[in-house]
Amino acid sequence: MELERSWQRLIGLFADRPGRQGIIIGDRYVIRELLGMGSYGLTYLCVDQQTGREVALKESKPSKGRLAARLLSREADVLQHLHHPAIPKLLDTFNVRRRNYMVTEYVRGQTLEQLIFEEGQQYTERECLELACQLLSPVAHVHQQGFIHGDIRIPNVIVREGRVHLIDFGLARRLGEPLLPELKRRMKDVPELEDEPAIPDQDLQDIGHFLLFMLYSAYEPQKGSAPASWQEELQLTPALHEMLERLLGLRPGYEGGAGELQREMDRLRALL
Known part of the structure; x- marks a missing residue:
């Protein structure tokens, strides 16, 4: 059992490896830096090539599978109902190569x-x-x-x-x-x-x-x-x-x- 858990952690480290600076996701969003890594997602500071704006791009953690994808979808569903100046706006959602992404306004601070x-x-x-x-x-x-x-x-x-x-x-x-x-x-x-x-x-x-x-x-x-x-x-x-x-x-x-x-x-x- 312990060997199995160790193997799963190793696979997770590989699968959840953050994208490098300069990589373009979804043919549109250029990674500048990793902002944070949570239990179920990775969040990047990106530049939207279409608008030139800084945005926050969140990716569901591949190692967490369907649960991470479901949580990201739920989060996007909540944000699309919210319109408040102190809450980042939902800008985009998409899938690339079986990976799920959500884009919101980036709050610099x-x-x-x-x-x-x-x-x-x-x-x-x-x-x-x-x-x-x-x-x-x-x-x-x-x-x-x-x-x-x-x-x-x-x-x-x-x-x-x-x-x-x-x-x-x-x-x-x-x-x-x-x-x-x-x-x-x-x-x-x-x-x-x-x-x-x-x-x-x-x-x-x-x-x-x-x-x-x-x-x-x-x-x-x-x-x-x-x-x-x-x-x-x-x-x-x-x-x-x-x-x-x-x-x-x-x-x-x-x-x-x-x-x-x-x-x-x-x-x-x-x-x-």
Whole structure:
């Protein structure tokens, strides 16, 4: 069994080898660089020869077979329903030699993960709220169109000229739709919530974790102090403390969804 898994990994390394700079895909898109490699796809920065524009081209991972192709198709289906300035537009989909591709607008900027871990950026309460409040706009639009994003994290939020953009809809699904059984078998850390049909609260809880992560960017533990809960470690405004507990399910949540949360954030921002 171990030998079989090793052989499969070796085949995967060969099959998923990224395309080189300068290669033209689909007789149109010229690879400039590999932007990232996820569990089910490879994303490139390309130049569209027909328009001269930079675009993001995503390829389903060959080693993941039909599941990767299905996820890419689902992602494209979600994006074609979304029209928001903070969400990349779907530009093209095509197949070449049994490989599946999706092309979207390219958002030039830095992810919050890069800003925090590579640039050492720290955020105040007000700045965290401002970014989370901006993020609520595209999230609310996703919900209004009948979907959830399903993966709101700092690597999937790009900041460009002070404005946030929500990317990577690879785990997005329709409201009421359960997580794909194939994903459950492959994901070891799927929260219990993922066993339930998709609801907006799942994205709002992710925003709570997102906000908490942002707040920790400025946290400096005292030497010799024992690890404690975020309630003990972070000195937060009482109203923000309560908001986080509501988002994280420690108190009754926001029945009014993203709209109610938006109003609460606006009220809190006015107080800071």
